[in-house]
Amino acid sequence: MNWDWSVILKYLPRLLEGTWLTLELVAISGLIGIALAVPLALMRVSTSPWVRAFPFAYIFFFRGTPLLVQIFLIYYGASQFEAVKQSVFWEILRQPYWCAIIAFSMNTAAYSAELIRGAIQAIPRGEIEAAEALGMSRPLQVRRIVLPRAFGIVLPAYGNELILMLKGSSLASTITLLDLTGMARTIIARTYTPLEIFLAAGVIYLLISGVFIGCFRLLEKRLNRYQHYRHQVPTELTKIDPRLQD
């Protein structure tokens, strides 16, 4: 085997291009995912079984099936229906970029909603009772007490969820997108140096997760400063997904 360092150097700019797309996918889907996850989590802790039913089914489906199936369902599946092809959504659904973003957002929304639910249920009862005793209305309690507290609790675990999503984003390469993995595969098809290029891609993924972890530690330090910050993923949340443990 002749190990070729120069091929990494030569194709580094292309790999960085792919890295940029990967970051874009993670950032956009992460934001949409959180926006979807908060209402889902709030519905999930509702006392009414009718309200709970929808988020339950949604989370069950998205956590119980592979992300690859979800991507293919959206990207290839949508074209099966003439009605979709005729509608205004087709302009979006025919582009792999948007299909990947839709799939990632819906997927991470399910996982994050489950985490936020765990965090809401981990808030000490007394804090909610205190809010009630002060005469706060339900919406005000949610806005001032429940959500801010839940975010503080969920943060360490959410940082790890974001890394899982970063890893999941490599599936974008299966629907022709040139993200970091997709770019690496294209380069390898041309140069046939799989070990060198995959190593380079792996190192870039590791660096990104390293930066994510650092950023989240800083954010945690700021948000949880009132309780003498110490980094810890609550056991309520590692029970939901042991991969979130450090």
Place this chain on the structure above:
Amino acid sequence: MDLQGFGHLLLSGAWVTVKLALTSLAFGLLFGLIGAAAKLSKFRFARILGTLYTTLVRGIPELLLVLSIYFGGSMLLMWLASFFGYTDYIEISAFAAGVAALSIAFGAYATEVFRAALIELPKGQWESAYALGMTGPQTFFRIILPQVWRLALPGLGNLFQVLLKDTALVSVVGLDELMRQAYVASGSTKEPFTFYMAAAFIYLGLTAIATASTMLMERASNPVSRGSRA
């Protein structure tokens, strides 16, 4: 749902998926135990290796792992074989590459689950076994492992579900498992939605079975719950 005679194809794919998942589980548990032992070892070098294993693997996409082992693995093996004078082409099967990648990934997360369980176990368990004159391996297999197993089961059950879903990635290197068969069927019928939905429901069924079995095993491993309802 009309599967147009492709139902048996999906089922044969599901069977490959199950075989892939169970084989990877066996190796993955082994890697997890070795990893946890390394991380808790008194030797600094073993601890460094263990930490390196979990940090590297948990930060790299599983898909990248599958691809590198499938495409890079044969190159690596051929290079190693060349030292022994073997110069023919060596190809790694998609199944073997899948098992390698999935069990390495599973093992990295299982390391943390086992490690947490081992730490949780009181030190007195080791000490009393020592006092009874048991050797190290005896203590580990007769005293420690059965108890660690009980503590680690819920976490491992969750990780097995993740593993079950990750088997879909091996379709990318051409293994005829469930996802790949759904792809083939949707290609010839031009009904991708139907077949990916069918695949999704089969995966849901498999994860449901996995959850139920984990719950049964949890009950069986916990002597308290086997007795009268307290």
